[in-house]
Amino acid sequence: MGTRHRGEIEEINALNAFIKLQRASESVSSRVHAVLPAGLTITQFGVLEALLHIGPLCQGELAEKLLRSGGNLTLVVDNLEKAGYVARERDPADRRFVVVKLTDKGSKFIGEIFPRVVANVTREMNVLSSTELFDLCRLCKKIGVRH
Amino acid sequence: MGTRHRGEIEEINALNAFIKLQRASESVSSRVHAVLPAGLTITQFGVLEALLHIGPLCQGELAEKLLRSGGNLTLVVDNLEKAGYVARERDPADRRFVVVKLTDKGSKFIGEIFPRVVANVTREMNVLSSTELFDLCRLCKKIGVRH
DNA sequence: AAATAATACATTGACATTAAACCATATCAC
């Protein structure tokens, strides 16, 4: 091992950390997903949650917040609309925009689910101490930013 | 804010860290993905990379390593097979197993791509110092484990 | 040896996901 170049070690450490990051994210996410009612996907949950806490949003904003493509959001909102959880409305001021808002049914639904997801996330993440959580936030923030 | 219960603060910190973890993972992954040749997906890359570094594997092993379902791997291997990068072979000792191996074309292909992905991952992750990388590994390992 | 259970993969159906092409609306330049 003494013959390894500096660059090789850097590469190995970077790859290693990258893989661990991906695995941690995927495995926590899948365990959190497990608590969602059958038929409600993570992205659908993300849309409902954003509408609950921010209020009505247009699809472009939803796509940006959820890191998804516009075309994807069209379909996800379609499915939420079919299920009766959200309603679409053309913005009369600028008819290109479609404003998505929670229906009463959707509001009640996400209002019941959200606390359970929070409890689950809390259980998953509190394997770390609050100092460790803070460190994780800092590191994630640093690598998450485009550079 | 002084009226917040201890539990509420824990929940907020946990949620906050969870979201940052997901975002960091997704955004790094999408930037790494960007370096893959058009048409090669992340999971396809994962299969080729595993075959390159471990050697021939059966589909069940691939599914486990890549944290994907068996049915999914069937399709991913289908597409890699169509593209001529891998070949399937029934294990003669136990005909339930399908051994997947790289073709010459696939071997050459992944051999060219892998170093470029490594370079990209290195560039992304080396925003962190080696100490920070080490910390990130430790934290991810801790939350990734099922508990 | 026949019935049963377990294992590995394939298939199906529903939804997610993206990129690219497309349509409708709005804005800008002239």
Added chain:
DNA sequence: GTGATATGGTTTAATGTCAATGTATTATTT
């Protein structure tokens, strides 16, 4: 105002993804 350009959303084609179910093969039980 008219044409060019930009913007927001939709559609399409290809792939991914899982859960559930089906099929083939092997192992176990009796």
